[in-house]
Amino acid sequence: MAQATVSADGLTRREFLYYIWGASIALFAVQFTGLLIWFMLPRFREGEFGGKFTLPVDTLPDVNEPPFDFPDGRFWLVNVNNMVAIGCERMWAASGDGDIEGAVAIYKVCTHLGCIYAWVNANDRFECPCHGSKYRLDGRRIEAPAPRNLDRFKLLALDENDSVLAESTVDDKGSYSTLQLPAGTAFLQIDTGDKKSGDSQVLLSDFPKNCP
Numbered sequence: 139m140a141q142a143t144v145s146a147d148g149l150t151r152r153e154f155l156y157y158i159w160g161a162s163i164a165l166f167a168v169q170f171t172g173l174l175i176w177f178m179l180p181r182f183r184e185g186e187f188g189g190k191f192t193l194p195v196d197t198l199p200d201v202n203e204p205p206f207d208f209p210d211g212r213f214w215l216v217n218v219n220n221m222v223a224i225g226c227e228r229m230w231a232a233s234g235d236g237d238i239e240g241a242v243a244i245y246k247v248c249t250h251l252g253c254i255y256a257w258v259n260a261n262d263r264f265e266c267p268c269h270g271s272k273y274r275l276d277g278r279r280i281e282a283p284a285p286r287n288l289d290r291f292k293l294l295a296l297d298e299n300d301s302v303l304a305e306s307t308v309d310d311k312g313s314y315s316t317l318q319l320p321a322g323t324a325f326l327q328i329d330t331g332d333k334k335s336g337d338s339q340v341l342l343s344d345f346p347k348n349c350p
């Protein structure tokens with residue numbers, strides 16, 4: 139008949155294996171909990187790309203003026219209104235646009251192959267140096283090869299106590315709409331961890347009589 143082996147300190151082999159098994163389970167539980175906590179921690183800190191940036195409302199340019207460049211957050215801030223554009227100004231209206239009015243935070247990466255495009259004052263539009271895509275002040279495509287309009291970040295209007303007065307909503311094209319700032323807006327908050335892709339609207343260069 140088989141007998142349990144007893145070690146020098148009084149543990150049977152079976153007890154020893156139980157302890158090892160228990161210790162392994164405990165170690166796995168600790169590792170799993172650690173990973174879970176790590177996973178749940180915010181990925182980005184405030185003021186870091188991928189996080190939230192809070193800027194005074196007067197950072198926003200005047201209506202249809204050239205965009206405000208914010209390299210740390212990789213976005214442009216623009217203030218657009220296609221109802222006050224005249225002739226070949228920056229926010230010339232195109233058929234099918236509807237009324238476009240308010241503030242937008244636009245991601246600085248071209249939707250074609252990811253180059254960093256620039257605002258070109260002389261031409262009143264964004265231009266990509268890599269393959270020539272062009273975009274209107276609000277990020278709508280003027281010329282390909284970009285497959286869609288520029289992407290946008292979520293924008294919030296805050297009062298002096300940092301309470302949210304309004305925030306950008308998702309439009310029927312799946313991108314963030316322009317945000318009209320309520321009275322009392324003291325700060326703008328741009329959430330660069332919350333980006334929506336631009337829509338593949340008709341190229342503005344396809345419309346007759348457009349300015350570019």
Ligand code: FES
Nearest residue numbers: 248250251266269
């Ligand atoms: S990456 Fe901008 S046009 Fe190709």
